Amino acid sequence: MKVRSAISAALTMILAVGAVFANSDQAAPAAATPQSAVTTESTSVKEMKSILFKLVRQDEYLDETIDTLDSANGKLSIHDISALGLSLKMIKGNLDVISALNKKQFTEVQPDPALNTYSKTIFSYSRQVSQKVLKVNGLVAEIALKNKRSAMRDAVSSKKGKKTRNGKKLIQILDEQKAMDQLSADIKTLKASSNKLTATSKWLYIVSK
DSSP, X not given: OHHHHHHHHHHHHHHHTGGGGGGHHHHHHHHHHHHHXXXXXXXXXXXXXXXXXXXXXXXXXXXXXXXXXXXXTTOOOHHHHHHHHXXXXXXXXXXXXXXXXXXXXXXXXXXOHHHHHHHHHHHHHHHHHHHHHHHHHHHHHHHHHHHHHHHHHHHHHHHTTOOOTTOOOHHHHHHHHHHHHHXXXXXXXHHHHHHHHHHHHHHHHHHTO
């Protein structure tokens, strides 16, 4: 009974001050705006987290690549070279995807301290990835130079009918050199994708400030 009396009193009061609610339609959009902003912010945060997660994974892949090149001691089999080439292609493709996600955020992200924290971290990781790509490039260049010199010596020995130091045939030497040239080309395209990623990450950081 008390509940019904309270409801009746509330309804009576609403009817008595009905004129005040004549402007309620104008107030409604103002009330809806914060809710809409919260939803947009939540979506942006999720997308930022997704970008950062993908970027961290590429950073880890590059660590694995660097470890492989360091442990090779300047010597890579044709199988190793092919495997590294596939790995670099995969990382390159993933960096392109992240760059596209960065661009998508340009028109969706609004200046916000919370989002800026994520975009700053994304930018930081992008620069870190770029540095690791440069390190991979340097290691590949060193191995390529050693392989080229070794291939030239082995090719001369093979033509003279002598056995090479590793017992390789001329066709095997040429195949390894061809694979090494392709690996060098792969790292060039990876560098281009890394530069694009750094640029898009920088702009994402700027627009979220």
